Amino acid sequence: MLKGKKQKVGKRNFWGKIPEIFKRYNQHDIIVFCVIIFLIIVVLSSSGLLMKKVKLNVSSCGDGTFYDTCSLNKPYFCLDGILVENSTLCGCPIDFIKEEDSCISKFKINPKNVSLKYIIDGKEEELIFTTYKGIADYLSSLPDFIYYDVGEKISRADFKLKNINNEKQREFLLPLAVQIQNLAPNNKVKQARIAVSIVQNIPWNESDKAIRVGESRLGYSRYPYEVLYDNGGICGEKSELLIYLLREIGYGVVSFYHKEENHESVGVKCPIEYSLRDTGYCFIETSGPAIMSDNSIEYKGGITLKSESEVYFISEGISLPENMYEYEDANSLIRMKNAIRRRGWINPIEYLKIKILKKKYGLEEIYNID
Secondary structure: OOOOOOOOOOHHHHHHHHHHHHHOOOHHHHHHHHHHHHHHHHHHHHHHHHHHHOOOOOOEOOOOOEOOOEOOOOOEEEEOOEEEEOHHHHOOOOOEEEEOOEEEEOOOOOEEEEEEEEEEOOEEEEEEEEEEHHHHHHHHOOOOOOOOOOOOOOOHHHHHHHHHOOHHHHHHHHHHHHHHHHHOOOOHHHHHHHHHHHHHOOOEOOOOOEEEEOOEEEEOOOOHHHHHHHOOEOHHHHHHHHHHHHHHHOEOEEEEEEOOOOEEEEEEEOOHHHOHHHOOEEEEOOOOOOOOOOOOOOEHHHOOOOOOOEEEEEEOOEOOOOOOHHHHHHHHHHHHHHHHHHHOOOOHHHHHHHHHHHHHHOOOOOEOOO
């Protein structure tokens, strides 16, 4: 088999043969050929440019919803570039109901304004808070028990956290924490004082509801929001409300439970020397107005808190500072009450000092205990 030499054809050889190629055709054919080639190039070029520049020109609203279409965020409808509420066309999210073209939470119905009194440095103030029957009824319908697996330890703290951490409740309780923060934007101590005084001044009363377990009839324990809606609560219920508010403001909080006296109170993080039995948390009574850190209160029937308290951790957070006047006021009141008990009578100076403290904190003569 003979092997021929391969001829290398370069660009010069190709372009050099073009004149010979054209010699085979007449002038008319060449013109037609060139026109066809030109048109093909124009068409291909134009198509390429159009492919690069073609862009869907579909009008939409700010969230990407096309005109005349319902948004994924019900009940909004895209109308001429503006998102408008239209629950008739777009419906409402879960747990919301239609009201004209809007959607409102099914829990945000039947509003009721509650007047919340608080006293700071002897001056009485008032905060108006709007509550809703819808969310109060929802909370009261929730089961009042917790399931435990075999071997798991039943904890009082679990029930506290169950009541405090309800997510639906938080949506409606948070505005109160915000109002308190707005009253003293740059003063965390004053925020704590307002929160404490608000809860202490909510009237002490028991719920008229009850839970039936078989043949037994048990007392109903209100959620913190229900305490606001009912404008009343017992020590455990009011304590949970204060725990929620202090935690939301940013404080470290615990729950104190005195088993023998069956009494609940709140502990807020503070310097250890002022804390209850060196726990690092100052005692706060919630049954009625009292001075923070004063645990010498006498309740109905001459009862005082003598038993060792159980401490349930709720949340980490900031601490009350060292230089709060409440510490000295509480110690001063305790010293005077002890002296009066020993001698059996009160002198004019003690009477005047106690009168000043009563006005400063709105103190009451009798405390409730449950």
